[in-house]
Amino acid sequence: MGLTEGAESLWVELLTDSKESTKLIVGVCYRPPNVSEEEEAQLLLQIEKAASLGQVIIMGDFNYPDIDWGNSTARTVNGNKFINLLHDNFMSQVVEEPTRNHAILDLVISNDPERIANVQVVEPLGNSDHNVISFNVWCRKQIYTGATKTMNFRKANFSSLRAALQGIDWGIMFSDKNTEQKWLSFKMILNHYCSQFIPLIRKSRSVKNHPMWLNSEVKKLIGRKRKAFKKYKSEGTVAAFNDYKHYNKCCKTAIRKAKIENEERIAAEAKTNPKKFFKYINSKKMQVEGVAPLSYNNNMVTADTEKADVLNQFFSSVYTVEEPVGQVPPNSCTVASAPTTQWLAQDMVLKGLHTINVNKAPGPDGIHPRVLRELGAELQWPLFLIFSDSLSSGMVPRDWKKANVIPIFKKGVRSQPGNYRPVSLTSVVGKLFEGLLRDHIQNYVVENTIMSSNQHGFMKDRSCQTNLIAFYDEVSKKLDSRDVVDIIYLDFAKAFDTGLPKRLLSKLRSIGLSEVICTWIENWLQDRVQRVVVNGTFSTWNKVFSGVPQGSVLGPLLFNLFINDLGESIMSNVSVFADDTKLCRPVNSIQDVTSLQQDLDQLAIWAAKWQMRFNVDKCKVMHLGCKNMQAPYTRQIHNGEGPWSPCR
Numbered sequence: 001m002g003l004t005e006g007a008e009s010l011w012v013e014l015l016t017d018s019k020e021s022t023k024l025i026v027g028v029c030y031r032p033p034n035v036s037e038e039e040e041a042q043l044l045l046q047i048e049k050a051a052s053l054g055q056v057i058i059m060g061d062f063n064y065p066d067i068d069w070g071n072s073t074a075r076t077v078n079g080n081k082f083i084n085l086l087h088d089n090f091m092s093q094v095v096e097e098p099t100r101n102h103a104i105l106d107l108v109i110s111n112d113p114e115r116i117a118n119v120q121v122v123e124p125l126g127n128s129d130h131n132v133i134s135f136n137v138w139c140r141k142q143i144y145t146g147a148t149k150t151m152n153f154r155k156a157n158f159s160s161l162r163a164a165l166q167g168i169d170w171g172i173m174f175s176d177k178n179t180e181q182k183w184l185s186f187k188m189i190l191n192h193y194c195s196q197f198i199p200l201i202r203k204s205r206s207v208k209n210h211p212m213w214l215n216s217e218v219k220k221l222i223g224r225k226r227k228a229f230k231k232y233k234s235e236g237t238v239a240a241f242n243d244y245k246h247y248n249k250c251c252k253t254a255i256r257k258a259k260i261e262n263e264e265r266i267a268a269e270a271k272t273n274p275k276k277f278f279k280y281i282n283s284k285k286m287q288v289e290g291v292a293p294l295s296y297n298n299n300m301v302t303a304d305t306e307k308a309d310v311l312n313q314f315f316s317s318v319y320t321v322e323e324p325v326g327q328v329p330p331n332s333c334t335v336a337s338a339p340t341t342q343w344l345a346q347d348m349v350l351k352g353l354h355t356i357n358v359n360k361a362p363g364p365d366g367i368h369p370r371v372l373r374e375l376g377a378e379l380q381w382p383l384f385l386i387f388s389d390s391l392s393s394g395m396v397p398r399d400w401k402k403a404n405v406i407p408i409f410k411k412g413v414r415s416q417p418g419n420y421r422p423v424s425l426t427s428v429v430g431k432l433f434e435g436l437l438r439d440h441i442q443n444y445v446v447e448n449t450i451m452s453s454n455q456h457g458f459m460k461d462r463s464c465q466t467n468l469i470a471f472y473d474e475v476s477k478k479l480d481s482r483d484v485v486d487i488i489y490l491d492f493a494k495a496f497d498t499g500l501p502k503r504l505l506s507k508l509r510s511i512g513l514s515e516v517i518c519t520w521i522e523n524w525l526q527d528r529v530q531r532v533v534v535n536g537t538f539s540t541w542n543k544v545f546s547g548v549p550q551g552s553v554l555g556p557l558l559f560n561l562f563i564n565d566l567g568e569s570i571m572s573n574v575s576v577f578a579d580d581t582k583l584c585r586p587v588n589s590i591q592d593v594t595s596l597q598q599d600l601d602q603l604a605i606w607a608a609k610w611q612m613r614f615n616v617d618k619c620k621v622m623h624l625g626c627k628n629m630q631a632p633y634t635r636q637i638h639n640g641e642g643p644w645s646p647c648r
Contacts, residue, residue, distance in 0.1 A: 308539035400430030424551030457578030484625030
């Protein structure tokens, strides 16, 4: 793009890896304070053109002292033009500290800000009056961590495998064994026969560059096109060139058709195979996937094993140590009738096996969901025996209490462990029984009208949309009645990780769940362990002290029951989706404001009672109505008070 006479710009195109399909465009710019309108327009045009070509990082001295980067506002026309340019091209500016005196003149801009990490403003070089900006750029690289062996189901002999399992007398095999021993015997036999009749195939973990739409027809045409091009190069005839043009045209048509068919297939299977859908979405995102080097004790951790240990240590740090049992507060919710324990049937196990999603990953026990679904008829009886014994004895196999945790990046700086969320992969067999137990408890909850009508999360026929529509309707009615309204937004910190077993069980018993089920859940929540997986390498095992297991089937229902009494003694309108809570109330007088403040105080008392913590940064207030007095509210969180931040 060259250089202008006043404003200067230099652009380079980087290819950080031979396998990376997206190039990185880097620009260095200088915009003098007295730049002419023509030069200003030319520089902005260059930046816009660069942003349209792909991933871009632009840095330099732009001399916009009037721009407030915290609020994205400017006091001059040129400053506003520059901000609008960045917004229109989905670019962000990442320097947050002054680079000369009290102004941010030197900028780092990108349409993929997640690539940029560890931005620091340090001392100037030599006699310069501008500070130096230091930052890292994460680039995707080809990672090879060796090959793993996975089951080759295309060559599996399921007929022989079924015959072998049909010859086992599970009653004799399980005689005189407890639940743990029955489970280990079942797993040993299943793994033994799977190793005989399902061959293994080596699968490399190196990054592949084959597009998802590439099929055999396209491969064949690409081969013919290359062959025709070689022939044209050697012969140089018009006929050979026309032959090459023909195959080139056919190849383009086939590729276009293959891409459309692939997208239609992914969309059609999105509900049954979301893994494939999100794989496609991630392939289109201009960002680096996986776990970046992590900042730990002022050092950068790069080895996969060390990154796994750092993340596991962080994920374990959010757990809450429960107060002694004697201090568990009583629950006000009580249901007299208790459900019968004779509910589990063999046909329920078979139905569950036949509905297993084969695209899900296996848990730490290594039992693949495809195996369970294919062998449903043969495995229903031994699993029914294990499930029945586990429920009656209150003993949960240790494998069902283990979790492989996959770290998923949320937002912010990739080098910070706190910016990753854990997704747990647990035993597929364990989740099968959880699903049966969840359905049983859910039916009981519905029949006895136990669940609060305010809850929309993890509920049948309810969703985020129903939550939004119902709450919007409630607020609209109040505003139509010429009321002024205040809305309080509440969010619990690590809500699913801080639910405490003894307190949860007190609530389950108070709604009338049988002691058999409560005992099983109590054992299921005890002695849980987890390990983090990064690029196929594992961290050490860490204990899980609190929370409902993330990635479990039963966990969401248990969490809903744990916070079910959240809205009791609250006079304001309450709306809940999982742990996200909203309070709404007309505030036409000081008395109304006082009532809303009292409701907030009641929620603070509830949180302290059940050892839950509010996320202060996400708790906000919204004032609606032209005559809203915008009254201040105080929060009593973590034994301290503070004002509520307004929504922006």
